[in-house]
Amino acid sequence: MGTRRRRQRQERVTLLDVATAAGVSSITVSRALRNPEKVSPALRETIMKFVESMGYVPDFAARALASQNSGIIGVLSPALTNYSFIGIMRGIEDRVRSTDMRIQYANTHFDPADEIKQLRLFFAQNPSGIIIAGVEEHPDVLDLLHRAPCPVVQIMDINGEPVDMSIGINHRLAAEMATAHLIERGFRRIALMGGRWDIRSRRRFDGYRAVMEKAGLYDPELVFSLDAHTSVGLGGHLLERLLRQAPDADAAFCHNDDIALGVLFECQRRGIRLPADFGICGFNDLEYANVSTPSLTTVRVPRYEIGYRAVDMIVRASGNGTQPEAQIDLGFHLVERETTARY
Amino acid sequence: MGTRRRRQRQERVTLLDVATAAGVSSITVSRALRNPEKVSPALRETIMKFVESMGYVPDFAARALASQNSGIIGVLSPALTNYSFIGIMRGIEDRVRSTDMRIQYANTHFDPADEIKQLRLFFAQNPSGIIIAGVEEHPDVLDLLHRAPCPVVQIMDINGEPVDMSIGINHRLAAEMATAHLIERGFRRIALMGGRWDIRSRRRFDGYRAVMEKAGLYDPELVFSLDAHTSVGLGGHLLERLLRQAPDADAAFCHNDDIALGVLFECQRRGIRLPADFGICGFNDLEYANVSTPSLTTVRVPRYEIGYRAVDMIVRASGNGTQPEAQIDLGFHLVERETTARY
């Protein structure tokens, strides 16, 4: 049936409809809804009854246009659909549920130009806030963020002065701790394995390198990173290349748990014993790390909390309660499991 | 610094600004942007130059209010943050990139009441379309969808008449094929393992049951499903319970690959040989299924394509080109790998 796809728009119940029914002016209904304390209790109740019975639902576009605030929180990520971002999303979604804000996600595809484009689009919408997992510290991006017309929360890595607010962990420190742990467990030829570089993986590289150099173990031949989307399969692929180029490699610190899992599977396939012959440390502590065989040593990043509190910071910055902190370090946690359980 | 969080709104460049600069009326600029063919080439070019140089960005709220169309496609899922939904998201994001529509996701938490609430919210926004992975076939939800003021695409399962349009696969058939495959490989005590039920898992159960009954193998003691979020850990947990209740179980058809992976890990832990002692079939064909050790037999669901084409259907239904089909069956594919490679 051809009439199927385009429907007539519904008859919309407007503020004015409710106001007329309740015998007040539309602005009073508006107030009853948005600033209940500014309307006398009795009137408020009457109004709310009509709002209910008439099924009034506010028009976001009209509200946004009149108030210059869309209620939208823009969330930018270089890889929206990476598994590690899911935990962030969960936190974001949970915190936003009880507010009247809405989330709009944007994928920046590891491209600063894309990031700038998406930011511009958001800014044109009078957003209530921006949450950004940056690709780079590109000066144009930072400049744009500095002139943002709303609160901005930089998430994931905390390093230096935030543009506005930031929450996350110190990735460099985390990598230092993971690398030190591998060394302490007797691994020497420790490889670094990753997918596409972003600013956080670069900081982890810095940490890895610093510790390796200090121990006299750094060797660029052990650093493997492909400009490819991260995946479990990539982990196996990288291990294959590693063992070809440096057959004496005895451990891998991976940019994330997916790659670590791929390395684990590839070791199983090749009969490489974990951790006797080879050690693995992942990053993120995804859910499966605790139940894989052998279980995976990894760095726990409080991803859910990062998302949850990032939204919280925006809500608080927009409200009239206590101002949020400018920077929150949630800390990380090295979870030692079987893939490094030597000695 | 206290001034940090709330910024002045930017000076906005409006249509009128551009129009004045170009010496035309604002509606002409509007047309040059939205229906270029309705403006003479010369004028169009002049206008576009001003648009560029003045950095004009349209105000979505104003546009939505005036045109009664927000350009938003609402996407509803019972579990937005399940890994299996990521593939859908990837398809959605990729298809929407080249359009002027935007996506807004909503999590329905496996709750029809939530679903209804979210639908109402979307409908109040004059959406350009709705993409919904339904929780149930709740009559209230169906009723709401029937009165939707925009194109609606039901995704994942195709079964019966769509409300408007639908795209996906036949989950019951897929389960029948998977179960038949396990039987054909000599497995007899085949368990069904799942997390929270939704309409699709229920259809898969129907298919499993039908085939098992036909083979005289159905036993309710082999059906394990917990009302818990799906996870890799849940798979291990379910296997543990299965082996306690039915120690002679010799295979598992899992509701998704995460659960299958958990079963795989738990088998490894217990020294159960795959597939000699136990067979596993997953569902979805997530990326790791092909690289796990042993690799995982599973049902490939074209998730990326579902997302991509669902958006495409909305774009086409909104445009003036060819009307999209009412229902698209993308088909599935049983991917036979090592976890069932017996005989």
Place this chain on the structure above:
DNA sequence: CTGTTAGCGCATTCAA
């Protein structure tokens, strides 16, 4: 092909 008029539904500002 271009312009005029009008209004989308709400919230801000001011006044009572």
Place this chain on the structure above:
DNA sequence: TTGAATGCGCTAACAG
């Protein structure tokens, strides 16, 4: 505490 007037920026409908 309530209301009147006004405008947010854009586009539909019509006119020229």
